[in-house]
Amino acid sequence: MTGRTPSGRTALSTRAILLRSMVVVVATAIAVLAIAGWRWWDTVHRQDLAAGALDAATTLTVQLLSTDAAGSEADLTADRTLVTGDLAARFDDVVAPLGGREPGFTTRAQVVRSAVVSAAAEGAVVLLYVDQVSTSDVAPPRRTAHQVVVTLAAAEDGRWLVSGLEPA
Template identity: 35%
Template structure:
């Protein structure tokens, strides 16, 4: 008779331990899922921001620059806004320039809670009134991103 209560207690401990293990696995899987979602959000922001910064049309250049600025923050936002207004927009309008960028590959280099670094490979086609045949260019960009109000924004862009 003594064996039966011990067996019941042992089974209870086993069930409790199994439940705890299952809960631990669930929490660990949930944390991995959240990390993957965060990495994906950073990568998407880097890709979309790089494309926005490098893409514009002569007919819509002011709106394109404003759209690109929505992906930027800090000193880089200030620099890009000024450069866009003083250099990109006048040249695009005067010469009928269209620049179309696509991301061919990207990788998240590092990330923390509020900052990240990504490497983005971009293909760019540029046409103008003087040169209507597209000129292709490829570049590699190192982007630093900061999380601002729940969004990942580019704070630095360096060609490499």
């Protein structure tokens, strides 16, 4: 017996072809699973980034736009640690007037709607709809609604900082 099959191939070459085919199928399956796994991880990671950015933008904006008449200077000092970049340089001209920060003047901001425009590890842009109620010792309460585009930058310690706060 010579070990040839009816087609004329040897049994060894048939096994070799079968083994190579199985290796190709397994390698292809591993590649497909790796790509699918990476895409799943990337999607989850982007969703986590967007959720974190949305939460940070909401919290930071409420803090920046809410003031208490009793603690105005303390509020400003705390608020300065929440901003970075160009906004930090323009803080007293841009953010301080938004909160009033006058004796007897209190503001409370509340985010009523929000959406992430873009989010990445280094920064994010979020659109917020903010209701702000201002009260004063000398005037009746006043309610205003704002659309605010909040630009966030990732700090070295992992926190989000506000680098832009502009009306939409």
